[in-house]
Amino acid sequence: MTADAAALDILLAVLLVFLVWRLLTLSDLFKATILFIVFGLLLSLAWVRLRAPDVALAEAAIGSGVTGALVLDALRRLGAHGAVDEARPLRLNLARLSGGLLVACLGAILLWSVLSLPAGWRGLSAEAMAAMPHSGVTNPVTASLLNFRSHDTLLEIAVLMLAVLGVWTLDAEPKPSAEPAGPILDLLVRILLPLMVVVAGYLLWAGGHAPGGAFQGAAVLAAGGILLHLARPFYLGNHVIIRLVIGFGFAVFLAIGVMLVVGGGRFLEFPSRHAGTLILVVEAAATISIALILLALFVGNVREGAGRDAP
C-alpha cells in the first residue's frame, strides 16, 4: 500500500474517533445530531476503504440516512425545550471512574485481540467462494444475505415489521403544524421521485451481481417517500392496504421457505437452478415492504384529527 493511502486511512480513522468524542460531549443535541449524520457519511467512506461497498451503501442509505432523518425528526417533535441537555456527558467523577476503568480494560483487551490476529487470517472467504456457483447470484454479499444466511434475513425482515407494530401500539402523537411547501418543491419532487424509483429498481436488480440489493433499494424508495411527506404531509394509519404491503415481503419470503419444504427440500433451501429467480422475487417483495416500513417509521403514529395535545 502506498503511503498516501495509509495517511488517508489514519486521517479518516482519527476524524471518526474525534467526531464520536465531540458528538457525545456537545451539550447542544441538534449539533450532536448533525455530527452524527456526518459521522455516518464518513463511516461509509471507511467501509469503501475496507472493500465493503455493499455495507457502504447500506450505511449511507440506512445507517446514516434514515437514522439521521429519524433522529432529526424526533428532535423537531421534542421541541426546543426537549432538546436541551444540561448534563455534562463524559465528565469524569468518582462514580463514573469505575465504569471508565471497566471500559478501558475492555478497550485494551479488544485492541490486543485486533493486534494479535495472525496475518494469514482467512475467515470463511474460501468456503464462500467455493459455494458461489450454487448460490444463484454473483455478488458474494447478496449470496450470504439471501442464500447462505437467509434465515437471519428472514428474521431481520420480521424485526422491521415489529418496529412498525411497536410504533403503532403507542398513542397517536400531536399533528405537527407543517404547511405544504410551495410549487417549486412540488416541481422538484415531481422530477426527483421517478428518478428515485428508477434508482431503487436499479439497486435491487444490481444486487445480484454488484453492490446493491433490497435494503439499499428500499432505503432510496423510502427516502423518496420521506421527501414526498416533507413536501405534502400525509398520514399512513394502519389500514388493511398498508398492513398488507408491510407484511408482504415477509409473507413471500416465509411462503417460499415453506413451499420448498413441501416440495421435499429443506427450509429456505433454494434449488441451485432457480436460486437466482427466487432471490430476485424475495428481494423485490422485500424492497416494497421495507420501503413502506421505513416510511411508516418516519411518519410515526400521527392520525388526522386523532392527535392529542402535549401538556
Next chain:
Amino acid sequence: MAVLDWLSMALVGAGTLFFIAGSIGLLRLPDVMTRLHALTKADNVGLGLIVLGLSLQTSGPMEVVRLLLVWALALLTSSCACYLVAHATLQARRETGHDS
C-alpha cells in the same frame, strides 16, 4: 497528455477550494439562510468543477455522461434540500418570531 493532466488537476483543485470555502461558510456564517448560501452555491460549483476535471481523465464518452448525471442529480437534490430547509426556517420564524 500532460497538459490535460495539469488542467484536470487545476479544475479539481479549484473545486476543492469551493468545498473548503463552503464548509468554512457553514461553520462561520451567522444564521440558517446565509449558511444555505454557502452550502449550496459553493457545493454545486465545486462539484461541477471536480466533475469537469475528472471528465478529462475518462476513457470514453459514456463515463463523461455518467459523471454529468451525478452532477445533475446532486444539483437537483441540493436545491430540493435547500428549499426544504429554507421553508422550515421561514415557518419557524413565523411561529416563534425569531430565527432558530
Next chain:
Amino acid sequence: MTTPIVYASAGVAMLCIALFGFLTARHVLRRILALNIVGSGVFMMLVALAARPDPPDPIPHALVMTGIVVGVCVTALALALLRRMFADEGSARLPEDREFG
C-alpha cells in the same frame, strides 16, 4: 495489511468512548446516539476483520448489514417511545435520572 488494523483500532476506540458515553449520558436521545455508535464500532471491527483475506470474507459483511438494519429498527422504536414519554411526562430522561442536573 495496515488498513484493517487502523480501522479496527478506530472501531475499538469508538466503541469504548460511546459505551462510556452511554453509561454517563442522561438524555435518552444521547443514549440512543451513543448505542448507535457502539454498534458502528463493533461493525467496524467486523468489517476490518473481513478485509484481511483477499477476496474479502462476505459473511461479516452480511452480518453487519443485518446489524445496521436491526439497529435502525431499534432506534426508530426507541425514538417513538421517547417522543411518547416526553409528550406524557414532559421529560426526555428516564424517571430515575430526573432529579439532578
Next chain:
Amino acid sequence: MTTAAWMEALLAAPLAGAVIALISGRRAAALVGVVTAFATAAASIALAFAVSRSGVLRYAVGGWGRPLGIDLYVDGLAAVMVAITGVVGACISVCAAGYFAPKPTHADLPSDKHDRAWLYWPLWLMLWGGMNALYLSADLFNIYVTQELIGLSGIGLIALAGGSAISAALRYLLLALAGSLLYIVGVELLYAGYATLDLQQLRDRIDANPSTFAAAALMTAGLLAKSALFPLHFWLPPAHGHAPVPVSAALSALVIKTGFYLVVRLWLHVLPGLAWAHLATLLGVLGAAAVFWGGVQALMQERLKMMVAYSTVAQVGYLFMLFPVASVPEALPGALLLAASHAAAKAALFMCAGSVLAVYGHDRIRSINGIGTRMPLTAVAFALSGISLIGLPPSGGFAGKWLLISAAFAAGAWWWAAIIVLGGLLSAVYLLRALAFAFLEPPIAGFGRAPWGMEATSLVLAFIAVGLNFAARPLSELLNAGAG
C-alpha cells in the same frame, strides 16, 4: 412426522400466524392467534416426544450447513425449553383472548387503547416465534437476531399498556440494546478467533486465551442483563409490573428464561473447556443475592403485580445457583424443573393479579379482602402456585429445589442448599402475607365480575406447576436423550 418436520413447524407456524394476524387486523387477529397458539403448542410437545424417541438432530437451514450456513440444533435442553414455552404460551393465549377482547373489561387497560388491542396478537406470535427460533438455533449471530426479535416484540407488548409503561419499555429497550451490543462484541471476538459461528464447531475448536475469555465474559454480561440477574434486575419490576397482564405473564414466565438458557448453553455446552470455576461461583453468589434482594423487595411491595414482578427477580436467582454445582448430574434437571415450574406458577400468579384487578379495580395488597369467598378459583390458583414458588411438596418447585439441594450436597457445598431453603422461607413470607389479606379479612361488597377465562387459565397453570412434581424423571431422560 419427523423431528425435522416439527422443527420447521415450530419456526414457521408462529411467524406465519403473526403475519396473518397482522394482515387480518382487528376482527380476526384473536382467532388467528389462538389457533396458531394451539398448533404451536402441539408441535412443541410433539418435538419433545420426537427428541426423546430419536435423539438430537442437526438441521441445515438452506442446505448449506455450518460454517457457511446456519444450522438448527435440537437436543433435550432445547426441546425442554420449547415445550415449556409451548404449554405456558398456549395458556397465556387463552387468557389474552379474554383480556384483549373488544369490550373494555379491565381496569389497567384504558378504554381508548382498545382499538389497538389487536396488535397484541402479531406481537405475541412474533415473540413466540423468536423464542422458538432462539432455542433451536445453533448459530451465534442467528441467536442475536432472535434476541432482537424477542426484545422488540416484548417492548411493543409492554407499550400496549401506555402510561407509565412507556418509560419502563424505553428503559428495557436501552438495556436490551446495550446487552445485545456486548453480545455482538463477543461474537466478533469468537469469529476472529475460530472463523465459525456454529456452537458445536466452537466447542471443538475452543482454546483458553484472553480473547476467548473476554468474548465469553462480554456475552455473559449481555445475557445477564437480559435475564435480569441481580444487580442488573432494576429494569424488570417496572416493565413486568406495568405491562398488560398476559404480557407480564409471558415476559416473566418465558422471556426471562431465554437469557438463562443461553448462559447455560454457552458455559455448559460450548465453553466447558475453559476453567471457569470462579465465574461459576460469581454467578451463584449473584443468584443468592438476587434471591434475598428480590424476596425482601417483594415483601415491601404494596401492589400485587409489583410483588409478583419482584418475585421473578428472586426466582431468577435460584436458576443461576445451578452454575457452581453444574458438575453434578442432578443440577441441570433440577434447574430446568425449577424454570418450568416457575414459568407455570408465575404466569398463573400474574393472571391471579389480573383477575383481582378486574374484580376490585386495583391490586393493592392491603385491600384485597375476601378473595377466598368472592373468587375461589383465583384463590386456589394463587395458593397452588404459591406452594410451587415456595417449594413445598408436592410441586414442581419442590422437586426442582430438591434436585438442586442434593446436587449442592453432592458437590460438597452445603451453603448453596442453605440459601435455597432460606430463600424458600422468604418467598413463603411474602406470599402468605398477600394470602392472609385475601383469606382472613372479611369480604367487602361491590365491584366487578371475575373474568372466568383468566381464572380458569390461572388454575390450569397452577395445577401444571404442582403436577411438575412428577416430571423429574421424564425430564432427566429427555435431557439424556439429548446428550449426544
